[in-house]
Amino acid sequence: MKIALIGYGKMGKVIEEIALSGSHEVVSKIDVLNTRSDHIENIKNADVAFEFTKPEAAVSNILKCFKLNIPVVCGTTGWYDNFEFVENECKKYDGTLFHASNFSLGVNILFELNHKLALIMNNFSEYDIGLTEIHHLQKLDSPSGTAITLAKGILDNLDRKDKWVNNKDAAKTEINIISKREEKVPGTHTIKYESNVDKLEITHSAKNRMGFGSGAILAGEFIQGKKGIFTMQDLLKL
Template identity: 50%
Template structure:
């Protein structure tokens, strides 16, 4: 499989190594929004920056190249991307986090929220910790987790950064050097606390999941998620 790496930072370089180990070829490596010929690739993996991601995804659709995107911070254009994917019979997977473990954690989070929904004496809060180079806060993974809780727990309708108010899930975002990603969810009452946490030890898990998603997307058309790739949920 010939892969275009759209975004060639630390994550792109990790994806490159894992893809090569799995027998794939890297035909494009770029951090620019244009100046590359996407038709040289069988599939694209986008880990660029928020202001380049939408351009990259649209360029793939226009040239019939399946695309996997893990860039966060551009989701105000996500519905446009989905519409264009359907219009062009493209193939698209977006995930806030491609780690196989995190995607299992997403489902665990929703299950716990469903179980806690009738227990009014517990209040939920979240914390996410990432490396200091991460541009957005809260993380896309934290937002996905918050949305998972909102979908299953009747007491919550939105999330908020730091501030705590009725009906909202407060998210604390910390940036600490060399932390790949830690996400914790706490349900606290006067008597106890129930916590679930996912801790990434390196970028390897994110990169492997992105390559697996790209492999799975070959030969398909439509808009998919990691739940489809992993057949979970």
């Protein structure tokens, strides 16, 4: 694939490394720190764009890709309040978008376990739930997109909870997502069910960013020749 990187930060560089170790070519790198006109021009030659920037930039970058008729894989988190607008624009321009709050295989398996565990826990009201996410100090959004996806997965399946809150004293019907920021942590998520007598925890810890990058490349390959909006559920069929 001919690849355009929109956002050439930590994730843009990991995607480039994985792409170049395979049979792909990077034809364009667009970043606020790289405004070279040949790179901006070259995006038109890309088979796919990888958008990993920041929450405030993601929507307009996705729209630019729709307008240029370039399939886009978006990993940026924190823009989902605008999802309905993006969905309508995708239809309007007959565009292609693959989005995921987390591209790693392990986290997507965790999403499935999370659903199933919440369903089981419907029958065991003595357990209360805790959700914790830990990320590096530079992370801009809080709670993480992955933690929000996990919280929604619980809310969809566990009748005694109706809302998530972040770093607050939670009411009985709320899930408190605890967000911690620590040096050099790529991403750790823990779901905890605790009663007076025991504790059950599932944790996913990313060791580095390679799992996110290889999942994103798979997503880019998956959307070649397709139209519409796709997620990791379409790719992994879990």
